[in-house]
Amino acid sequence: MTTSAPNRSIEFRNTTLGATIAVLRDTEPVGLADSLHKMLGGMPDFFNGEAAILDFSGITKAPGRVDWAGLLSLLRRYQLQPIGVRNLPAELSAAARQAGLAILDNLELRERPASETSRTPPPAPAPKAEAPPQPAAPSAPASLPNTLFVERPLRSGQQVYARGGDLVLLAGMSNGAEVIADGSIHCFGPLRGRALAGAQGNSKARIIATNFGPELVSIAGVYRTFEKGIPEAIAGRGAMVRLNDAGNAQTIEIEPQQLD
Structure with missing residues (x-):
């Protein structure tokens, strides 16, 4: 189950306000339902109650009417909570x-990669005694990629986003957890839950796991889900996920790997 960006009738983006922007290219619930099922594998808890702003800038021809009841019901089925609209024709x-x-046309929203922050708020820093100012440490060159290491297993409901680089999971992750990286994802342990690499469009990113068994994988926005189970050749074994963009359609390919 893969979906390339040009064929989607809906696309999701995150903002600094914490709301998800749903960019619509179709307003018919039937067509959107098909796209959402292909993108998200029919998983009803994918968005976990997140607020959503419907953006109509992707509509090429303004509809005469919108089936608001059907549209909102469909989005709520995936636990999105629509709160407003942007770029909607005035007559609607x-x-x-x-x-x-x-109507949120005048609200300034800065987009950011999905799941930039964890759903679990970080602990508040302990109070520190005042100290004399210290010279600032030299910053790393901007050209160097960042790698985020996670040493503990990720549990259901936890999210990790590796901005600008790779993500390395040293102890694996459970079903219901989600990891996102602008670069590649390396998992030394069970890979469960949802793993999304190349979050900002890096089609060369990879997902590599020693024990493959996720709910969903994605490279540069192209998804594949496993609601019918993991293929026997890679289930519980080493595997590498990459994006094959040869020809007109982008597809997710999963190759067995000897990683022991």
Whole structure:
């Protein structure tokens, strides 16, 4: 199950306000339902109650009407909570307000990669005694990639995002956990849950695991889910996930690896 960006009727982006932007290219619930199923594998808890802003800038031809009840019901099925709309044709604004949506065209939203922060807030830093100012440590050159190491197993509900580089899981992750990296993901242990590499479009990123068994993998926005089970040749074994963009369609390929 793979979906390349040009064929999607809906696309999701995150903002600094914590709301997900759902960029619509179609307003018909039937067509959107098919796209969401292909993208997310029908997993009803993918978004876990996140607020959503519906962006109509991707609509090439303005619809005469929008089935707001069907559209909102579909998004709520995936635990998205629509709160407002952007770039909606003026003639449709009154119906959107009646459906309980705010018009947010004047709200400035800066987009960021999905899941930039963990759902679990970090602990507050302990108070520190005042100390004389110290010389600032020299910063690393911007050209050097970052690698984030996670030494403990990730449990269900936990999220980790490796901004600008690779993510290395030294103890694996459980079902219900989610990891995202702008670069590649390396998992030395059970790979469960959702793993998304190349989050900002790096099609050369990889996902490499010593014990393969995720719910969903993604490279540069192209997804594959495993609701029918992991293929026997790679289930519980070493595997590498990469993006094959040969030809007109991008596809996810998974290759067995001898990683013992």
